[in-house]
Amino acid sequence: MKKTMRFGLVVLFLVSITLFSLELGAQTLKATSEIDKKVEKFLAEQSGWYDMNVPSQDGKLLYDLVIKGNYKSALEIGTSTGHSGIYIAWALSKTGGKLITIDIDKGRHKTAVENFKKAGLSDYIDARLADAHSLVKELEGPFDFVFSDADKGWYKNYFNDVDPKLTVGGCFTTHNIREGSSGRGGWNQEYLVYVRSLENYESTLNSDGGGVLISYKRAE
Ligand SMILES: C[S@@+](CC[C@H](N)C(=O)[O-])C[C@H]1O[C@@H](n2cnc3c(N)ncnc32)[C@H](O)[C@@H]1O
Numbered sequence: 666m667k668k669t670m671r672f673g674l675v676v677l678f679l680v681s682i683t684l685f686s687l688e689l690g691a692q693t694l695k696a697t698s699e700i701d702k703k704v705e706k707f708l709a710e711q712s713g714w715y716d717m718n719v720p721s722q723d724g725k726l727l728y729d730l731v732i733k734g735n736y737k738s739a740l741e742i743g744t745s746t747g748h749s750g751i752y753i754a755w756a757l758s759k760t761g762g763k764l765i766t767i768d769i770d771k772g773r774h775k776t777a778v779e780n781f782k783k784a785g786l787s788d789y790i791d792a793r794l795a796d797a798h799s800l801v802k803e804l805e806g807p808f809d810f811v812f813s814d815a816d817k818g819w820y821k822n823y824f825n826d827v828d829p830k831l832t833v834g835g836c837f838t839t840h841n842i843r844e845g846s847s848g849r850g851g852w853n854q855e856y857l858v859y860v861r862s863l864e865n866y867e868s869t870l871n872s873d874g875g876g877v878l879i880s881y882k883r884a885e
Contacts, residue, residue, distance in 0.1 A: 697759060703785035704755050716746045716773055719814070719840060723874035724752035727812060727838065730879065734836055736810035737762030742797045742823055743815030744768035747777035747784075749840075753812060754781065754789040764790045765804065767797045767815075797823065806830025814840040817848060820856045828882075835882050837866075842878040844870060 708721075719727075727749055731739065737760050739753055744766040754764045768774045774794040781790050793800060797815050801823055809832045813823050820839060831837060839856070846853045860868055860880055868880040 700755070700758050700785055704751065707780070707784040708751070714746065714748045716776075718745050718748035720874040723840065723877055724749055726871060726874070726877055728752040728756045730836055730838065731756035731762075731810055732759060734810065734834070735760050736836065738806070738808050739764040739810040739812070740801075740804065740806075740808045740827065741766035741812045741814070742801060743813070743840075744777045744792060745770075745773050745814075747780040747792075749812055749814060750777060750790060750792075751780065751784050751786060753810070754786040755784075757789045758786060762789070765793060766790060767793045767795055767800055769794070769796050769815075801826045804830070807832050807835075809835040811835075811837045812840065813838065817841065817852045817856075818850055820852060821859055824856075824860065831882050833882055833884060837880045837882065839878040839880070840875055842870060842876045844872065 730736075731753055737757065739757060739762060741750055741753060741764060744750055745768060747766075750764060750766045757764055766777070768777065771794060774792060778787075778792050781787050781792065798819060806827075807830050808827065811827055811831065813820060813827075815823070824837065824839070827837065839860070841848075841853075842857055843853055844857075848854065848856075857870075857878065860866060860878065863880075865882060865884040866880045867883055868878055871877045871879060
């Protein structure tokens with residue numbers, strides 16, 4: 666084959682690859698912006714969240730953490746009616762991930778499933794109606810992002826049950842953590858001191874909303 670013909674074929678191949686990638690990129694962007702529109706519309710239509718749900722700034726914080734870490738395998742303990750789950754799953758729709766979320770309350774679980782559907786995020790969420798005390802132990806993992814927001818007295822158990830299934834580089838977030846507060850029964854202080862004592866975790870406390878302890882796993 667002549668040199669010029671070979672060169673021509675290579676150029677043609679490269680142009681085809683570029684056009685194919687651009688088309689794929691455009692399709693992905695279109696799908697993403699459709700999800701954005703649906704989620705934003707759903708959130709804007711809500712008159713309020715009344716089922717112990719996180720405030721919006723905490724939802725946005727969870728969204729940002731998932732995007733920043735490019736996390737793909739998330740676990741939420743305590744779905745309620747789905748406010749935090751919507752923010753986490755919205756971010757996962759961009760990273761190509763999926764959320765397992767657990768709640769023990771039938772009514773709230775049902776409303777959450779309806780809300781996930783209305784927000785256009787059902788494909789990114791596996792909502793389980795179960796007692797997290799047992800299900801968290803049973804789930805195989807691995808997870809790279811966790812949001813713990815169910816019964817506070819069980820926080821330390823949830824953390825220890827998930828820890829072996831959390832990847833290095835992964836992030837474990839815990840809601841309603843306050844600096845200096847004991848929490849009813851002393852759970853808050855005990856939990857905060859415990860997680861901060863772990864040498865393979867690096868924790869910071871975000872107090873802009875309801876108090877989110879952000880703990881990155883740095884080593885096994
Ligand atoms: C603070 S709310 C979660 C709010 C939710 N993250 C949001 O922002 O929309 C706590 C939820 O944990 C659930 N919960 C409490 N104990 C549980 C358990 N043992 N297993 C599963 N869910 C539990 C409650 O039913 C409640 O809906």
